[in-house]
Amino acid sequence: MNEILERANFDAYAERICRKYYAPTMGRPSIAPGVYFRCFLVGYFEGIDSER
Structure with a gap:
């Protein structure tokens, strides 16, 4: 994912x-903002719930 986003x-x-x-x-x-949205995307694709 990082490679695609960098390109x-x-x-x-x-x-x-x-x-x-x-x-x-x-x-x-x-x-x-790039770091924030990368974390958000990883959470989405990995199924990590944002609620504690």
Whole structure:
């Protein structure tokens, strides 16, 4: 999966579409959107429930 996402330049795409939702001066720094969505995709494809 990582290979496919890298070839598609997924991290740059996720960063670009999420940029308007991140405040540069408020709160703590967030994880990169590409990392967040990669984790989300792995959870989806592996059937990992997001509820605790």
